Amino acid sequence: MADLTFVAIITAKVIVIFLAVMIGVAYSTWLERKLLGHIQHRMGPTYVGPFGLLQPLADGLKLLFKEDLVLSRAERTIHAIAPLIAFVPGFLAFAVVPIGEPIELFGYTIPLTISDLNIGILFILATTSLGVYGIALGGWASGSKYSLLGGIRSSAQMISYEVSYGLALVPIVMMAGTFSLKEIVAQQASVWDWYVFKNPVAFLIFWICAIAETNRSPFDMAEAESELVGGYLTEYSSMRFSMFFIGEYANMLTAAAVVVTIFFGGWNGPFWPGPWWLVAKVIFFMAMYIWIRATFPRVRYDQLMELGWKVFFPIALLNVLVTGIVMYLW
Amino acid sequence: MWRTFIDIIKTTVFALPVGLYTSIKHLFKKPVTRKYPREKMEMAPRYRGLHYLERYDDGTERCVCCGLCAAACPADAIYMEPDENDKGERLAKVYEINIIRCIFCGFCEEACPEEAIFLGHEYELADDRRDKFIRSKDDMLVGHPRKDRPYKTIHRRVRKHY
Numbered sequence: 294m295a296d297l298t299f300v301a302i303i304t305a306k307v308i309v310i311f312l313a314v315m316i317g318v319a320y321s322t323w324l325e326r327k328l329l330g331h332i333q334h335r336m337g338p339t340y341v342g343p344f345g346l347l348q349p350l351a352d353g354l355k356l357l358f359k360e361d362l363v364l365s366r367a368e369r370t371i372h373a374i375a376p377l378i379a380f381v382p383g384f385l386a387f388a389v390v391p392i393g394e395p396i397e398l399f400g401y402t403i404p405l406t407i408s409d410l411n412i413g414i415l416f417i418l419a420t421t422s423l424g425v426y427g428i429a430l431g432g433w434a435s436g437s438k439y440s441l442l443g444g445i446r447s448s449a450q451m452i453s454y455e456v457s458y459g460l461a462l463v464p465i466v467m468m469a470g471t472f473s474l475k476e477i478v479a480q481q482a483s484v485w486d487w488y489v490f491k492n493p494v495a496f497l498i499f500w501i502c503a504i505a506e507t508n509r510s511p512f513d514m515a516e517a518e519s520e521l522v523g524g525y526l527t528e529y530s531s532m533r534f535s536m537f538f539i540g541e542y543a544n545m546l547t548a549a550a551v552v553v554t555i556f557f558g559g560w561n562g563p564f565w566p567g568p569w570w571l572v573a574k575v576i577f578f579m580a581m582y583i584w585i586r587a588t589f590p591r592v593r594y595d596q597l598m599e600l601g602w603k604v605f606f607p608i609a610l611l612n613v614l615v616t617g618i619v620m621y622l623w
Numbered sequence: 624m625w626r627t628f629i630d631i632i633k634t635t636v637f638a639l640p641v642g643l644y645t646s647i648k649h650l651f652k653k654p655v656t657r658k659y660p661r662e663k664m665e666m667a668p669r670y671r672g673l674h675y676l677e678r679y680d681d682g683t684e685r686c687v688c689c690g691l692c693a694a695a696c697p698a699d700a701i702y703m704e705p706d707e708n709d710k711g712e713r714l715a716k717v718y719e720i721n722i723i724r725c726i727f728c729g730f731c732e733e734a735c736p737e738e739a740i741f742l743g744h745e746y747e748l749a750d751d752r753r754d755k756f757i758r759s760k761d762d763m764l765v766g767h768p769r770k771d772r773p774y775k776t777i778h779r780r781v782r783k784h785y
Contacts (some may be wrong), residue, residue: 331649331654584643587646588643603627604627
């Protein structure tokens with residue numbers, strides 16, 4: 294009987310978090326269009342609902358009813374699976390992000406995280422890097438040269454930042470002494486304990502790599518609207534196209550949530566319940582993504598490689614060394 | 624090597640925040656968007672849009688079909704045929720303007736001695752058939768009890784009945 298309630302609780306948590314992320318994805322598209330519009334002196338969506346708030350719904354309905362085209366030269370099976378591969382990892386990482394302090398419900402103590410893995414950071418690094426398979430496979434299976442180029446660029450982009458992405462977290466793990474995200478959040482109870490103040494270099498590297506990880510501008514080589522039309526998703530239409538986008542935005546949400554959890558104290562906040570603080574901080578970082586997109590032009594390919602290998606890699610290594618020395622001397 | 628590092632630090636500490644500030648300061652400015660089909664733009668008073676034919680206050684047409692507008696038209700877009708009513712007054716039997724040819728110069732308006740033809744403020748000219756661009760007298764005559772305000776004031780006195 295106890296097992297059944299356990300399963301029920303886990304299922305409920307999974308459903309709630311999935312729905313929350315889906316709504317988050319929908320409204321981050323709204324936020325992006327609105328914010329980007331106002332930065333460019335435009336209005337953004339205004340037609341559907343107050344402030345265009347129902348726009349994501351309208352977009353979703355439109356995409357559902359659009360014609361689903363598959364090129365005759367496409368590799369049909371992989372073409373169909375690729376959006377799913379891009380879609381799932383964004384949601385996976387949310388399984389370990391702690392959302393709030395445990396709550397008491399019907400006599401049970403429910404920890405507000407789907408699973409508190411003791412290797413949480415490793416799990417996040419592993420799952421978030423899976424998304425690129427969807428992109429590369431989608432590009433390859435489309436049967437179009439532009440898509441193929443987009444997919445290959447995406448995978449080549451991945452290897453140039455992923456090392457620094459992982460290395461940036463090493464000092465945090467050293468300082469925290471644990472891989473568990475729950476523990477890391479617990480250590481950042483007060484603002485001065487936030488790891489962004491203890492190790493700002495790691496935060497900067499991690500954040501910039503997270504932007505590259507989610508294929509956001511200025512690192513959106515995979516899409517590259519100006520050179521590759523739409524990159525890996527040129528030949529996708531209708532719901533499959535939107536699956537890629539849901540995946541991308543879910544990845545952004547995940548990256549924002551991870552940055553918040555590791556560097557900005559997670560759900561810790563002075564007065565409201567935990568989840569609200571997490572949501573507020575995640576919204577701030579989503580706005581950062583959009584702000585950065587509105588500001589910086591896309592870097593060239595060799596510039597990204599240089600940034601990843603020649604700048605972030607040595608700085609991240611140096612950061613590990615310096616953190617170690619400081620910890621030893623402290 | 625060290626040069627690159629110094630450059631990187633300069634960029635991250637000084638250049639990137641300046642760029643970010645440059646874009647965010649536009650967030651608080653008023654959007655310049657016009658929601659066109661919903662909110663139409665108010666055109667300038669002297670804007671020259673679609674033609675209309677003015678009437679006297681009692682409803683009779685002002686146009687006497689003198690042909691000066693057609694003579695003044697540099698694009699040769701106006702065609703007219705005269706007629707007489709039973710009181711012996713001239714009026715236009717046919718009055719057509721080819722909107723495709725028209726260059727909206729306003730010479731017809733200036734040439735008209737009776738102050739009958741004016742260029743209004745209507746600027747939505749698109750249509751799906753070429754025939755519809757030839758506007759006849761019925762299309763251009765304003766309705767008799769004018770509902771909307773006249774675009775331009777007419778200074779001439781009302782003609783007496785014979």
